[in-house]
Amino acid sequence: MTEKQPVETRRGDAGVAPASLSRTDLGAAIIRKRSRPGEWLAERGIFAVSLSSIVMIFLIFAFVGREALPVILGQTSNARTQKPLTPDEATKLPADKLAKYIGVSVSELKGYDAETLKTLVELKAEELAQVSNTDSRINTTSWQKMFQPHRWLGYDKPEYIWQPTSEIPKYNCIPLFIGSLKATLVALLFSVPLGVAAAIYVSQLASPKVREIVKPTIELLSGIPSVVLGFFALIVLATILQTIFHYSSRLNALVGGIALGLAVIPVIFTIAEDALTSVPKSYSQAALALGAAPWQVAWQVVLPAALPGVFAACILGFGRAMGETMIVLMASGNASIVSASILDSCRTITATIAAELAEVVFGGAHYRILFLLGTLLFAVTFVTNLVGEMIVHRLKARLEGA
């Protein structure tokens, strides 16, 4: 284009490019065009909206964590330790101590007249006098009671107990962690061999025709809602497994775990298959040229090269299994017992939140501990996702560089 040629101008760019512009003027015209305020504003807007994922992650952490904060900081107490006070003694207390003693907030306390206050103090004294059980003096919402065993009255050894609705609520989270890990372990034992083997077969050995059947089928499986898998496990799978193995509790970690495995298979298959296919063709061609059989190429060349990807698939599968709710809620029996047997019923973290949140008092200790469980769950899956993604990213970079 010569400098003398007329430059087409757009409507709206009035007088920007007369026919006799020099090259530098043209450059300036383009820059001026870019700095139009409408366009600039829209671009800022697009950028702002694109930050929404970051904002959402932050909000999730902030708002789930916020409800759990008093428990995390150890500010909650459900211990009934105070000595009973007479009304005279009580009125001499400073306002904040009195409020704590009765169990109301300071601002609420200011709203009461002397008569109401006296009644409240008497009622509290009566309540405290009735408490004979020494366990009631314990703050069951402390970190220690939530994660260490305690010997409760009537038990002959320290135990981990989750009983949030008993007279003395017991919030030990260990049985729930064990339940989650048990169901996840069964799920991974079931889904990792199947998923990885299928990924090897589909990516390395299968004919294109088989591939075209298997891949949509696994997509179909990942599209089945988890509540449907839970329903299937509850109605059909539990009966079948019980007839085969003759165990006593119909719903247990085995049934829940296998159904959970069905939900995890697509995750493991997809990531492992992706890692296996991203191994450069030159690897397998070199091995084939050296006289290796296709199965040897798959087993001794491609699989070792893609191993970090397969490992990442397992990690991400673990995260998915830990976080799955409906399947374990419906199919794992939900009894919070500490046992190593997979034929016992188990109660997972997710199922506990789902089953109990609807019935708790808003803002109470039980409510906050359920949010604490949610925060811990979020942290666990956050870390597994981060690690999994990082492994996949590094592997891809290495294989593409190779």
Next chain:
Amino acid sequence: MKIRDWRSVAFTGATGLATFCIVAMVVVILGNIVWDGAAQMSLRFIFGGTSEGMFDAQKAGVFPMIFGTVALVVLMTIGVVPVGVITAVYLTEYARHESLITRVIRGAINNLAGVPSIVFGLFGLGFFVQFVGGGIDKVFFGGQLHYAKPALIWAAATMAVLTLPVVIVATEEALRAVPHGFREGSLALGATKLETIWKVVLPQALPGILTGAILAVGRGAGEVAPIMFTGAAYYLAHLPKGPTDQFMHLGYHVFVLSTQSPDIERTKPILYGTVLVLLLLTFLLNLTAVLVRAGIRAKLRAANG
């Protein structure tokens, strides 16, 4: 040589068997549901309500749940698609490839996709219902309870956050598939970058964007854990009248029927019917979108000559 052959057969056989097992399980599950669910299908079942007995196979229907699920999914789509598409536009058209902010956004999207659905439920309750809803009540209604309770709109908002990564990833893929020549041609004709994106890139990517919306709908129709505390109801006598009402949901209904029924054997036919309707609904929505997609593709092809 003989040993190698034996091992080859064993290896191929074992991996092939694993593949076959997975396919067989999918066939068994879907077959079981379709077989037992089809027996319950009738116009009365689909268009009937639950007022005459929720657990009675002869009288119960699923229309309120279909209505609730569709309403949820429609509201969710309205919320998630614009945000998801704009994010994808930023990532493909504006962001520098390996800049820090791009990497952080991508990391956040990946992580959002991995957050357990029950955590979304807690988030929806803590953020949308209590914080946003409570805030609206405080500012506009002087503390009266209008928005700070589980409602259709909060369930849809929670679901929109959950499906955001799905829409972003699919749209990004679609935008990347638009050839660079299109953009260059448009810019060369004097269009601004924004005009290029709006009038050239997005129309070309429309089928892909719709695919993203479809995937989001499929995901949104089936998730139950996030809506348990944010809007789904165990039982309602009426259809929801507005976005601040609670609603009944097919997936939640499956959970309710299978865990709360007084007599599971008698409830089984309704249960199978409801599960089949849930699966059909997701497939039907998918099918509609696939047809729309095919139509758009044909139109684009005709326009491009």
